[in-house]
Amino acid sequence: xQKIEQNSEALNIxxxxxxxxxxxxxxxxxAYLQWYRQDPGRGPVxxxxxxxxxxxxxxxxxxxxxxxxxxQSLFHITxxxxxxxxxxxxxxxxxxxxTLTFGKGTMLLVSP
Amino acid sequence: xxxxxxxxxxxICQRGTSLTIQCQVDSQVTMMFxxxxxxxxxxxxxxxxNQGSEATYESGFVIDKFPISRPNLTFSTLTVSNMSPExxxxxxxxxxxxPLETQYFGPGTRLLVL
Numbered sequence: 277x278q279k280i281e282q283n284s285e286a287l288n289i290x291x292x293x294x295x296x297x298x299x300x301x302x303x304x305x306x307a308y309l310q311w312y313r314q315d316p317g318r319g320p321v322x323x324x325x326x327x328x329x330x331x332x333x334x335x336x337x338x339x340x341x342x343x344x345x346x347x348q349s350l351f352h353i354t355x356x357x358x359x360x361x362x363x364x365x366x367x368x369x370x371x372x373x374x375t376l377t378f379g380k381g382t383m384l385l386v387s388p
Numbered sequence: 389x390x391x392x393x394x395x396x397x398x399x400i401c402q403r404g405t406s407l408t409i410q411c412q413v414d415s416q417v418t419m420m421f422x423x424x425x426x427x428x429x430x431x432x433x434x435x436x437x438n439q440g441s442e443a444t445y446e447s448g449f450v451i452d453k454f455p456i457s458r459p460n461l462t463f464s465t466l467t468v469s470n471m472s473p474e475x476x477x478x479x480x481x482x483x484x485x486x487p488l489e490t491q492y493f494g495p496g497t498r499l500l501v502l
Contacts, residue, residue, distance in 0.1 A: 317478075
């Protein structure tokens, strides 16, 4: 069955550094992959989508890569700020469905 | 983008009772999705609700436990029936939209069953 893996341990970094989060998937080949941010007590919010024919996608301080050979996506936040502290979810689509399947997410903690 | 509201935002219920969660979208959508997020876990899709047809349930979820209504293109309800403490969770309503088919989520309903 389709499986998505994200680092379960929280990532602690200092303000100003680059945070890198990893998403690995197995048993299928999604045509695209989305990243979401979730704050405590709130629903996820869409950040970026990257398609299988795109190596990299950027949006302000965010950068996502998609390596279909390694079956991996990396999510980077440069010049991180305490306001970036949240859980980040990787979400490729269910195979054949119109909805997404979500990883467990990685909590990012940026300290001043 | 879509703006989604849910009611109630939270509730504390006794085991054996039922709770109906409402989801309202500010635009007409074909499909609405209901997710559950248990403490420390990711989102799990419960069912997909299309207007005018029966909801489609994911493996492990059944209509008797989670009946869904979809009376029109902007509204849906999810009922959690005969609740037990294991149903304590956040329940989220979602729709897809836009050229990227991103998912938009409601703020969630935080349910605690005692």
